[in-house]
Amino acid sequence: xxxxxxxxxxxxxxxxxxxxxxxxxxxxxxxxxxxxxxxxxxxxxxxxxxxxxxxxxxxxxxxxxxxxxxx
Amino acid sequence: xxxxxxxxxxxxxxxxxxxxxxxxxxxxxxxxxxxxxxxxxxxxxxxxxxxxxxxxxxxxxxxxxxxxxxxxxxxxxxxxxxxxxxxxxxxxxxxxxxxxxxxxxxxxxxxxxxxxxxxxxxxxxxxxxxxxxxxxxxxxxxxxxxxxxxxxxxxxxxxxxxxxxxxxxxxxxxxxxxxxxxxxxxxxxxxxxxxxxxxxxxxxxxxxxxxxxxxxxxxxxxxxxxxxxxxxxxxxxxxxxxxxxxxxxxxxxxxxxxxxxxxxxxxxxxxxxxxxxxxxxxxx
Numbered sequence: 001x002x003x004x005x006x007x008x009x010x011x012x013x014x015x016x017x018x019x020x021x022x023x024x025x026x027x028x029x030x031x032x033x034x035x036x037x038x039x040x041x042x043x044x045x046x047x048x049x050x051x052x053x054x055x056x057x058x059x060x061x062x063x064x065x066x067x068x069x070x071x
Numbered sequence: 072x073x074x075x076x077x078x079x080x081x082x083x084x085x086x087x088x089x090x091x092x093x094x095x096x097x098x099x100x101x102x103x104x105x106x107x108x109x110x111x112x113x114x115x116x117x118x119x120x121x122x123x124x125x126x127x128x129x130x131x132x133x134x135x136x137x138x139x140x141x142x143x144x145x146x147x148x149x150x151x152x153x154x155x156x157x158x159x160x161x162x163x164x165x166x167x168x169x170x171x172x173x174x175x176x177x178x179x180x181x182x183x184x185x186x187x188x189x190x191x192x193x194x195x196x197x198x199x200x201x202x203x204x205x206x207x208x209x210x211x212x213x214x215x216x217x218x219x220x221x222x223x224x225x226x227x228x229x230x231x232x233x234x235x236x237x238x239x240x241x242x243x244x245x246x247x248x249x250x251x252x253x254x255x256x257x258x259x260x261x262x263x264x265x266x267x268x269x270x271x272x273x274x275x276x277x278x279x280x281x282x283x284x285x286x287x288x289x290x291x292x293x294x295x296x297x298x299x300x301x302x303x304x305x306x307x308x309x310x311x312x313x314x315x316x317x318x319x320x321x322x323x324x325x326x327x328x329x330x331x332x333x334x335x336x337x338x339x340x341x342x343x344x345x346x347x348x349x350x351x352x353x354x355x
Contacts, residue, residue: 002125005136005205012237013138013318015205016187042238059124060182060211 002056009044021049077285077312082322087313089241097241097311103330106228108235109148109155110320111139111168111198113220120217123208130216133207134172135232137187138319139222141168142197149321149329152224166224169193172207175215184209185216198222201319234318235326241313243306245287247279254299264296277302285312 003018017038024034035046072091079085089097113135118127125133141148145168152158152166170190176183188203208216227234247270249255257275262268269283270293279287294302315323 001129002133002209003206005133007237010238011231011234011318012316013136013202013205016202018206019184019204056124056209057182060209060214063124064211064213 001059003052003054004048007042007045007048010042012042012045014040014045014048018049018052022054079323082324083317083319085315085323087315088310089313090310092309092311094308097313099334100327100330101239101241103334104236104239104315104326105234107226107333108321108326108329109152109224109226110233110235110318111141111146111148111222111224112230112232113137113139113170114223114225115221117219117221118217119219120215122214123210123216124214125208130208130218134218134220137190137205137207138201139168139198140201140320141195141199145195145197146224148224149325153329153333155224155226168195168198168222170198170220170222172216172218172220174210174217176210176212178212180212182209182211190220193219235321236315237318238314238316241311242289243308244284244310244312245279245289246305246307247277247293248303248305249276249301250303251299251301252276254301256299258298260296260298261293261302264292266290266292 003015005015006012007014017040021031021034021038025031031050032046035049040046040049072089074090075088077086077088116127116131116134118130121127121130123130143150146152146166148166151162155163155166158166170192172185172190174183174185174189185207186203187200187205187207189207190200192198210216225233255276259272261277262270262272267283267286267288269286270277270279271283272278277293289304289306291304294304315326317323317326321329
């Protein structure tokens with residue numbers, strides 16, 4: 001849905017790094033090197049980034065189109 | 072006892088080499104840091120309006136995981152609020168803070184993101200998130216959230232959101248021994264078996280030294296690979312590497328010092344109780 005605030009396994013705060021990561025990977029950089037650059041060293045935190053799918057944008061569009069606004 | 076700082080690149084991370092300490096002392100410190108050092112985290116949430124796609128509960132969970140920092144003049148987290156269980160109601164208000172989060176997307180077709188920096192303090196002005204750019208929720212056109220949150224001082228034993236550290240642990244240093252040097256022939260089996268390739272060869276014998284002592288995982292693959300079964304990898308019982316990584320509320324030095332203080336207080340309490348009991352026994 002939306003990127004987690006903390007790593008599920010170790011509890012390190014990683015939420016603030018997501019937008020930077022996403023921007024740089026979309027620009028064509030290697031995800032592994034971006035993570036090294038951001039200081040994400042542990043494998044548990046790294047999998048949070050590389051396995052995440054940001055679905056909230058699609059769900060918002062669905063909500064706006066099909067769900068009536070609250071009265 | 073000898074202590075060396077291996078790495079301290081920022082105030083929230085530290086790696087220590089400690090020589091001359093035993094397992095149980097270090098473990099007591101570790102557990103005191105995890106369970107007893109207090110921090111500030113969002114605990115109660117009043118939701119006035121939430122038309123975002125996240126449920127109220129999900130929103131509450133995301134908010135509670137955001138680490139909050141505060142000036143000790145406003146809330147003395149590590150000092151007075153340390154004994155949060157013993158404080159009365161009027162003193163408890165000194166250990167809480169109120170914040171507000173209000174945002175509406177008035178744009179026609181753009182999606183906006185609500186960040187942790189949008190949390191506005193109401194009563195104690197120095198309360199702010201340790202990281203400003205944590206996305207809390209995304210709002211589509213016309214959606215809005217309006218929340219009032221109450222942050223409280225708490226301890227890691229009640230909930231993981233109050234833990235001051237993310238990763239915290241120690242590992243013993245390895246000691247490589249060759250039981251029978253005459254049987255250790257020049258076979259290279261242990262050196263090839265090491266996944267990190269940190270075993271060196273000195274005088275045709277495997278040796279762990281320098282940086283490889285810190286890098287060794289103690290996986291003992293070299294011991295298993297030895298065809299003559301003469302290699303032995305022992306964990307040291309007095310030399311450790313202690314690693315501590317703060318979440319962001321306190322710096323690591325404060326965390327370690329507070330944990331040691333708390334342990335001290337607990338043992339002094341125990342000693343006092345014991346003395347008074349012995350006195351009672353003698354009088355009776």
